[in-house]
Amino acid sequence: MAVTLDTHGDPCPSAISTCEVSTHEESHKTKPVPATIITGCLGAGKTTLVHYILRADHGMKIAVVMNEFGEEQGLEKDMLFQQQEETLFSLGEWVELANGCLCCSVKDDFLRALEALMEQRRTFDYILIETTGLADPGPVAASLWTDVELHSSICLDSIITVVDAHNLQKQLFQHSPCEEAERQIAYADVILLNKVDMVKTTTDLSAVETMIKAVNSEAVILHTQYSQVDIKAVLDRGVYRDAVWSERWSEEGDVHEGNSAAGVRQSKGEATQPDGAEFSDAGHVRHGGHSHTDRAGITTLTLRTDLRIDLERFKRWMEDLLWDEGDRGGGGATRSEIYRIKGIVGVTSSDRPHLVQAVRDLYDITEAPYGPSVDPALNQSRVVLIGRILDPLALHAGFKQCQDGSHL
Numbered sequence: 001m002a003v004t005l006d007t008h009g010d011p012c013p014s015a016i017s018t019c020e021v022s023t024h025e026e027s028h029k030t031k032p033v034p035a036t037i038i039t040g041c042l043g044a045g046k047t048t049l050v051h052y053i054l055r056a057d058h059g060m061k062i063a064v065v066m067n068e069f070g071e072e073q074g075l076e077k078d079m080l081f082q083q084q085e086e087t088l089f090s091l092g093e094w095v096e097l098a099n100g101c102l103c104c105s106v107k108d109d110f111l112r113a114l115e116a117l118m119e120q121r122r123t124f125d126y127i128l129i130e131t132t133g134l135a136d137p138g139p140v141a142a143s144l145w146t147d148v149e150l151h152s153s154i155c156l157d158s159i160i161t162v163v164d165a166h167n168l169q170k171q172l173f174q175h176s177p178c179e180e181a182e183r184q185i186a187y188a189d190v191i192l193l194n195k196v197d198m199v200k201t202t203t204d205l206s207a208v209e210t211m212i213k214a215v216n217s218e219a220v221i222l223h224t225q226y227s228q229v230d231i232k233a234v235l236d237r238g239v240y241r242d243a244v245w246s247e248r249w250s251e252e253g254d255v256h257e258g259n260s261a262a263g264v265r266q267s268k269g270e271a272t273q274p275d276g277a278e279f280s281d282a283g284h285v286r287h288g289g290h291s292h293t294d295r296a297g298i299t300t301l302t303l304r305t306d307l308r309i310d311l312e313r314f315k316r317w318m319e320d321l322l323w324d325e326g327d328r329g330g331g332g333a334t335r336s337e338i339y340r341i342k343g344i345v346g347v348t349s350s351d352r353p354h355l356v357q358a359v360r361d362l363y364d365i366t367e368a369p370y371g372p373s374v375d376p377a378l379n380q381s382r383v384v385l386i387g388r389i390l391d392p393l394a395l396h397a398g399f400k401q402c403q404d405g406s407h408l
């Protein structure tokens with residue numbers, strides 16, 4: 001179906017097709033496949049939600065499109081499969097998009113990936129699109145509508161924003177806010193107010209809810225722990241089935257190419273740090289530098305080693321990174337700000353890989369229950385740091401001090 005565009009380039013409401021969830025028995029050729037966008041700040045619980053949906057008993061095969069920062073590529077999938085005893089029964093396809101945020105620099109890749117995915121449409125009934133924590137969901141949603149080819153085969157179902165109840169206040173108001181937190185809330189049809197277990201009092205929780213409502217009073221707000229939610233609340237909501245969506249987005253000025261706030265911010269943030277630095281440390285720490293520089297100056301740095309990690313030293317290093325407010329790693333004003341850490345590390349005390357997670361000041365290191373994986377890539381420890389003012393030399397040096405002499 002061709003999309004009729006109005007004078008602003010927005011599809012006319014009358015041109016929007018309806019969609020229903022298809023099943024294997026029904027024709028995959030004719031019905032558009034519903035797609036839900038899952039967005040939310042770094043570490044809010046988006047992947048936890050994707051995993052939860054993949055394990056749930058909804059009878060659908062799900063294709064997952066995951067947008068990660070370049071050097072994170074493969075890590076989420078490895079972490080997922082380290083934690084699952086069996087293949088996830090509802091996983092249809094898994095697509096990863098790296099090297100940027102799909103709301104801006106990988107938008108073309110995103111559309112191409114969706115087109116390629118649709119060639120496999122018999123293998124799934126539903127699409128989940130997980131954005132990076134820094135994505136603006138507006139352009140992502142808009143591109144699902146404005147791509148003529150895709151529009152006939154995929155229909156946007158809803159936008160789910162996962163909010164970290166423990167960190168929202170910092171993300172919205174502190175000196176280094178998650179720039180997109182507000183937009184992600186603004187676009188949400190459903191907000192999972194997640195990590196409620198980490199909020200001490202009901203008064204604190206109400207305050208967080210008030211902050212959300214100040215940005216978006218229309219969205220359905222659901223309180224969750226580990227993103228556990230009634231599946232019907234997040235899949236096949238059909239929010240955009242009859243939605244007059246163009247009014248909403250044209251008012252916010254996001255759909256027009258070359259005129260969007262996202263486009264302006266994208267150019268501002270490029271190359272704020274030197275890229276591609278290669279580090280060699282007796283052949284063990286093999287790669288450094290970073291790949292993606294975010295619009296807000298947020299970068300990623302991947303640390304790798306094929307030496308085993310001393311867990312106690314590693315924990316101390318993490319605590320220094322996450323908790324030390326003092327003069328560490330370059331000192332004073334240039335101190336790194338770490339928002340998110342993910343990793344898989346081989347440790348001296350166990351043959352199983354350990355999964356590392358940190359969100360701002362909280363971290364968690366757990367032994368993988370079903371490892372070690374046969375994946376040769378896991379003969380290497382990988383720790384991905386996402387933050388601002390990352391100092392590669394200081395961080396590599398700190399990571400090196402956690403390493404033991406023995407190889408993985």
Ligand SMILES: Nc1nc2c(ncn2[C@@H]2O[C@H](COP(=O)(O)OP(=O)(O)OP(=O)(O)O)[C@@H](O)[C@H]2O)c(=O)[nH]1
Pocket residue numbers: 040041042043044045046047048049132133194195196197198224225226227340357358359364
């Ligand atoms: N205490 C607590 N921890 C949670 C909850 N939900 C998720 N987590 C933990 O928070 C960490 C981050 O969760 P993820 O699902 O990876 O977050 P994400 O939004 O996908 O993170 P990015 O992809 O980096 O933006 C993990 O260690 C989760 O186990 C929750 O409700 N309570």
